[in-house]
Amino acid sequence: MRALVYTAPGQVQMQEQPRPSAVAGDEEIAIQVAGVCGSDISGFLGHSALRKPPLVLGHELVGRRRDGRRVVANPLVSCGRCTACISGAQNLCDSWKLLGLGTTPGTFAEYVTLPSGQVYEVPDSLTSEEAILAEPLANIVHMLRIVAPPAFFRFAIVGAGTMGALALLAALRIGARDVLAVDVNDERLAIMRQLGASAVVNVSGAEQAEQANSAAGSGYDVVLDASGSAAARQMAFDLCRPGGQVVLLGMGTQRSEVNFVTSIRKEHRVVMSFAYTPVDFRRSLDLLIAGEINLTPWTLRMPLERGQEAMERMSQHPGAALKMMLQVAN
Structure with missing residues (x-):
């Protein structure tokens, strides 16, 4: 073959x-x-x-x-x-x-x-x-299932690739509001805007990263690292509100140093999300058949x-x- x-x-x-x-x-x-x-x-x-x-x-x-x-x-x-x-x-x-x-x-x-x-x-x-x-969306279905976000949650997405875009679309359908997307690629951020993100920030420099923190205000209820880079992981914690959830989904290969002292004081809950189960895959396919995600x-x-x-x-x-x-x- x-x-x-x-x-x-x-x-x-x-x-x-x-x-x-x-x-x-x-x-x-x-x-x-x-x-x-x-x-x-x-x-x-x-x-x-x-x-x-x-x-x-x-x-x-x-x-x-x-x-x-x-x-x-x-x-x-x-x-x-x-x-x-x-x-x-x-x-x-x-x-x-x-x-x-x-x-x-x-x-x-x-x-x-x-x-x-x-x-x-x-x-x-x-x-x-x-x-x-069906397969990439199953990862997002699994992530949202184990996170079980509160109603009308503020949501931030670090990384505007396929996973970030699917997370945005799925989260909007279960009640997310005030969704922020951050990335270092303007083209992908423009797509996130079209898909429904409330705000997008290019964080390629220190000044731009500060803009993202400013947009966060008191912080987001759920922050998803869909990138996996070391910088993205730290930013996910920076954007999270006290008592909020940081979700690590991106499978980067870099070792990361995160300021856990600050996160401990904020009682951040850290959720690791890996792949999906057959139940998640079936739900993903059902969403696609229903025309909910495209x-x-x-x-x-x-x-x-x-x-x-x-x-x-x-x-x-x-x-x-x-x-x-x-x-x-x-």
Whole structure:
């Protein structure tokens, strides 16, 4: 089968790879489009310790079953036997695996195999641009579920990429008000404005960062770090009100130093949010089918064969689009 293989930092190449074999309980999915996640870009740049060449990257997909039915898939496979899995926290499984991570080939290819229970049918009314958001949106559904924000909460988002945009749209639908978005990219901040952010601030300099603190006033009820950078993590704490919640979602690779002395005095509650459960994935898909979440105007599609160009575009010009899809088949 055709596959786009990560061969070295900053390099992907089209190669012929063996077609995966489905074991008992698995099914084969013919991939139509694969989504490019920020973690794929991190791997492409050589910044991910869990993504070493040679590897087929990617974990987001829209495809078809062998009988032609159109599907999306939950790429996070858990064991089903450990304490976490039995309690319904499959995202905390002792031995979870993710497509496109470690030694597991990903979705930048013609075929993948997954357990049948990980595969969800989607209606033809849902476009690929909408359906490809099922996996990233599941992260946001999970985050909001465990945070359980108060009614009419003030919300700040640090990082205006795909996750930040999805968090904004989802939060507005459950009653968020006075939403602030901060980033260092003006193009992405302009998109956040269009999506409904009350205020946006470019925090590329010390003076601009002070503007964000000024906009915070007494602080936000919930502050989401959707970036993962060291500076973003500290800013998330700076923007949070006394007694508020700081949510760490961004999976950056940098070590961070946070002024916890101030946070202790403010009784900040820190929530770590990782991935999602099958319940979150199902709710994410339901939101998309209902037309509640849509980033289509800011989604690009390029053929798999132009994968090098697509990865460079998203890594070098991140404001050009919120989402990149690789077209694998029609």
